[in-house]
Amino acid sequence: MTTTTTPSAVASPSTRPPSTGPSGLLRRLARRELHSPRSTTAITLAVILVLVAIWIAVETVLALIGVRPLLVAPGEIPSAAASLPTTQPVFLGVAGAVVLVLGIVLLAIAIAPGRRHRHLLATDRVLAVVDDEVIASALAQQASATASTHPDGTVVAVGRRSANIRITPASGIAVDREAVDRAVAAELETYALQPGVRAVTTISTNGKVGQ
Amino acid sequence: MNSTNRGLNRLLILVIGLVLTGLGAAALAAVTVPFVADWWRDNRAAVLDTVAGWFAWNPFAAVPGVETDRGAAPIVVPIVGIVLLVVAAALLLAFVLRQGRGRTDVVHRAPADHGDVVLEADVAAHALGDALNGTAAFSAVRVSAWQVGRERALKVAVTCARGVSPRTAVETVSAAARSLDSLLGVELPILVEVGGGFRAAKPKRALQ
DSSP: OOOOOOTTOOOOTTTSOSSSOSOHHHHHHHHHHTBOOOHHHHHHHHHHHHHHHHHHHHHHHHHHTTOOOSSOOGGGHHHHHHTHHHHOHHHHHHHHHHHHHHHHHHHHHHHSOOBOSEEEEEOSSOEEEEEHHHHHHHHHHHHHHHHTOOGGGEEEEEOSSEEEEEEOOBTTOOOOHHHHHHHHHHHHHHHTOBSOOEEEEEEOSSOBSOO | OOOOOHHHHHHHHHHHHHHHHHHHHHHHHHHHOHHHHHHHHHHHHHHHHHHHHHHHHSTTTTSTTSOOSOTTSTTHHHHHHHHHHHHHHHHHHHHHHTTTOOBOSEEEEEEETTEEEEEEHHHHHHHHHHHHHTOTTEEEEEEEEEEETTEEEEEEEEEEOTTOOHHHHHHHHHHHHHHHHHHHTSOOOEEEEEEOOHHHHOOOOOOO
């Protein structure tokens, strides 16, 4: 077995012996799928910048040929902006706060990892990115089957490293929490998710009537 | 799997975020912090003069109706400015249009004695689709081919039924991929996307 595990290494299919698992190329692709590309924000900003650039260009042309400006002549912007603190203090303060918050939000978007709610799952042939809702649904199925409760009484929240399973049994029916824990842990082990997920089961103390 | 330049996306957002944060903080400080407000009141004229100095080089102040001490340049500078703005707009448009590219019709190309053997993505898509579409675990299967750098890879996106084990789902696709390998005689890199979409696919239940 000579599997490359470095994400940057690209194993070419022709030189790689068969059945050694996903190549470095796939690892790289899959890791990309775990993070948001930030395309929506970037495209929105780029479109706004294009509109502003075109607007300034048009205003400059209008000023050149001596036609009345659409909104404001480009040459008047600096002095108008400079006198805002005295002429429109409240407006400037509110606008400044809004722009500041917007800027901080953009900085956060640019720097935060932007993880998607997904996990990796590998076989000897393919590499998969699995949505967390699929994992949650499968765990809920397993948990409710083990606990012999109605599937609608099981709520599963899957995070990056943990899964919280909450079972609300029908009134008067005892649920073996240990058994559910074991069954779910065994199920999770077969998935071999990356990053690994640990399950925690809680049984609601209030039963539900009518299931 | 597309070729979107994610670093560039983040860089654009970062730069605009920094500019907006700076502008917002300055505007807010000018009306709320007494020290800054005083400084601005005392230095406003000087700052404006400095800015006007820059604008003598800048297209916007050299337009008719605004005084400039560089009488020789008034027509050249704004035209250069307009050209720069149009170039910037074109670059940004190219940046937008480059997003999400990278799909390809050819999934493999092998040199043979007389020319190349080209394997089209449709072949792989039909083979995998036929193998997987009948499976009860999946409500939808989409196969696409992508160019990644110099290499090509297949993406198989499956939508699972409720409660299906992701391991079962992926092993099913994996088995179909093995069949494809023996059918084509070449092992294509395959990335699988397993999704739910349960809200849309939730079946109506009878009263129990």
